[in-house]
Amino acid sequence: MAGRTFLGTVRLALLLAVLVFVALGAWLDRRRSTDWDDTLRVTVYPARADAAGAATPCAANVDASDFDDAASFLAREAAAQGVALEEPVRFRVSQAAREPPPALAANPGPFSVALWSLRLRYWAWRVAANDPLANPDVQVFAVYQAGDGRHAAPDSTGLQKGLIAVAHLFCGNDAVAGNAVVVTHELLHTLGATDKYDRSTGQPLAPEGLGDPGLSPLYPQATGEIMAGRIAMAAHTAVIPDSLDQMTVGPGTAREIGWLR
Numbered sequence: 001m002a003g004r005t006f007l008g009t010v011r012l013a014l015l016l017a018v019l020v021f022v023a024l025g026a027w028l029d030r031r032r033s034t035d036w037d038d039t040l041r042v043t044v045y046p047a048r049a050d051a052a053g054a055a056t057p058c059a060a061n062v063d064a065s066d067f068d069d070a071a072s073f074l075a076r077e078a079a080a081q082g083v084a085l086e087e088p089v090r091f092r093v094s095q096a097a098r099e100p101p102p103a104l105a106a107n108p109g110p111f112s113v114a115l116w117s118l119r120l121r122y123w124a125w126r127v128a129a130n131d132p133l134a135n136p137d138v139q140v141f142a143v144y145q146a147g148d149g150r151h152a153a154p155d156s157t158g159l160q161k162g163l164i165a166v167a168h169l170f171c172g173n174d175a176v177a178g179n180a181v182v183v184t185h186e187l188l189h190t191l192g193a194t195d196k197y198d199r200s201t202g203q204p205l206a207p208e209g210l211g212d213p214g215l216s217p218l219y220p221q222a223t224g225e226i227m228a229g230r231i232a233m234a235a236h237t238a239v240i241p242d243s244l245d246q247m248t249v250g251p252g253t254a255r256e257i258g259w260l261r
């Protein structure tokens, strides 16, 4: 009996040690990725097939230039917030993800979200291990679908503690600018940024979700805050931006991602 108790204690201690290591590792990764001493390296992995195994229409045509808008937006906004780094974020595209990442169940409870996030981390770690290119700081898994961008894609997700994001994007040259908005929003989630819109209506929160909170009259806004995702036309209406040219990084988001201290 005593041996069994001893083994049980050892098992519990090991489990606790693993949990502490995972938590500490996540904390260190996150700290390192938001110190802005050096360029943050982001790899976008287009899924080459959908969940049913059918080839994704455009994954093979995606290249790093599709994210030039996102890189220059982040450089411009970081400079505006006083970050002295010429290239704060660099995007690369890897074809190392054959299938889309594990999907989250519909209407998930807290337990299934936790389980899904562990599965996603393990899956992401395996993709990076099979990638001949160097491991990035942040992994963005991009699931592309054909379409004109006006039909809603499933919600994209940025894991705050795993430096992993899943972005649902559209194929085609017309969609590149809109895709850059989605990828940038999800990337900033992985760095600790929170949403700045009303979850029930999608309306940007005022003032933190507005591109220009000092505008008088307040509406219509000409720009939107990247974590609000939309541009507020009035207190209860908002439009989806065409490109990152219409977006900003507000002081709230800048503080969350370590640009402002």
Ligand SMILES: [Zn+2]
Pocket: 185, 189, 194, 195
């Ligand atoms: Zn969001």
